[in-house]
Amino acid sequence: MPFHVVQSLGSISVYPVAIKQPGLKGTLRHFFRREYRNVEAVKQVSFQIEPGEVVGFLGPNGAGKTTTLKMLTGLIHPSTGQVTVAGATPFQRAAPFLQQITLVMGQKQQLLWDLPALDSLRINAAIYGISDRQFRDRVNELADMLDLQEKLAQPVRKLSLGERMKAEMLAALLHRPQVLFLDEPTLGLDVNAQVAVRNFLKTYNQRYGATVLLTSHYMADITALCERVLLIYQGELIYDGRLDQLLEQFSPYREVAIEFDCSLPSEKLQTYGELKSLEGCQAVFLVKRDRLTQTVSQILADLPVQDLTVTDPPVEDVIGRVFQAGAV
Numbered sequence: 507m508p509f510h511v512v513q514s515l516g517s518i519s520v521y522p523v524a525i526k527q528p529g530l531k532g533t534l535r536h537f538f539r540r541e542y543r544n545v546e547a548v549k550q551v552s553f554q555i556e557p558g559e560v561v562g563f564l565g566p567n568g569a570g571k572t573t574t575l576k577m578l579t580g581l582i583h584p585s586t587g588q589v590t591v592a593g594a595t596p597f598q599r600a601a602p603f604l605q606q607i608t609l610v611m612g613q614k615q616q617l618l619w620d621l622p623a624l625d626s627l628r629i630n631a632a633i634y635g636i637s638d639r640q641f642r643d644r645v646n647e648l649a650d651m652l653d654l655q656e657k658l659a660q661p662v663r664k665l666s667l668g669e670r671m672k673a674e675m676l677a678a679l680l681h682r683p684q685v686l687f688l689d690e691p692t693l694g695l696d697v698n699a700q701v702a703v704r705n706f707l708k709t710y711n712q713r714y715g716a717t718v719l720l721t722s723h724y725m726a727d728i729t730a731l732c733e734r735v736l737l738i739y740q741g742e743l744i745y746d747g748r749l750d751q752l753l754e755q756f757s758p759y760r761e762v763a764i765e766f767d768c769s770l771p772s773e774k775l776q777t778y779g780e781l782k783s784l785e786g787c788q789a790v791f792l793v794k795r796d797r798l799t800q801t802v803s804q805i806l807a808d809l810p811v812q813d814l815t816v817t818d819p820p821v822e823d824v825i826g827r828v829f830q831a832g833a834v
């Protein structure tokens with residue numbers, strides 16, 4: 507039987523949610539005799555991830571990504587189904603399992619706010635039983651990879667968001683985990699910091715053969731790192747396969763944004779592609795991938811363009827198309 511680093515078989519996660527009727531009567535009843543209904547946040551989700559794979563985990567807000575990551579890291583127990591990660595049952599939270607995994611959440615921080623990052627790293631080293639020598643070597647290596655050497659002695663509160671996220675990444679990887687669960691690791695970062703984090707993850711994956719499951723609402727993270735994606739919608743896994751096939755099937759467009767001379771009549775703009783938005787002197791078109799070069803050259807030749815950018819549609823748009831196409 508092949509060894510799957512991450513395996514979820516028919517996992518279901520049910521949260522009990524308290525229901526309260528409106529009004530004073532409802533409040534009193536809620537206080538003395540609370541009623542609950544069960545919400546299935548994740549329904550029968552099954553997938554396997556092989557050693558060294560970097561897999562994107564996509565879905566709209568509330569789809570069940572974080573809940574799945576919590577099951578995979580043992581923070582919550584699946585209500586039904588079986589989860590195996592690195593040969594262990596996550597919920598047992600056994601020390602050898604915890605040594606092999608890490609969970610990074612873009613909206614949570616583990617570094618202590620008032621202390622230099624280096625002090626928090628020392629605490630982590632003590633927790634994971636990392637020797638002084640290993641500590642020095644690993645901090646130096648990771649700080650070089652993240653371009654963070656100068657910043658580790660400063661209190662965390664003085665770091666920029668991008669620097670703090672990189673320091674969080676360093677802290678999460680100090681014990682050299684083999685399986686990385688990353689929940690929006692680039693949340694709120696500017697483009698340069700996003701690229702730095704992405705490059706770092708790519709290098710870490712290649713250098714240590716680590717397995718990565720990554721959620722992000724930034725499509726660029728996913729396209730830069732993941733050949734394979736899992737798509738989850740309302741708790742159900744609706745796609746497991748290659749990213750390029752998903753994009754080709756459901757997002758055969760790229761977004762072309764232009765800033766132009768405001769005197770241009772809007773009818774003229776309609777001729778270059780589906781006009782997604784038009785605000786003041788800025789327009790965004792959806793242009794088919796196979797017509798991109800031709801359309802961009804035509805726009806530059808025809809119009810008094812001051813600026814032009816080509817981007818992938820946001821991940822939410824791609825997912826929207828998947829549902830519009832009736833793939834669910």
Ligand SMILES: Nc1ncnc2c1ncn2[C@@H]1O[C@H](COP(=O)(O)OP(=O)(O)OP(=O)(O)O)[C@@H](O)[C@H]1O
Binds near residue numbers: 521522568571573574
């Ligand atoms: N502790 C909880 N108690 C009750 N319901 C919860 C709890 N945690 C999550 N949920 C619900 O489960 C569903 C899935 O939430 P989850 O956080 O897994 O979504 P997500 O895909 O990570 O979303 P986002 O992209 O917004 O982070 C949501 O409807 C959410 O309201």
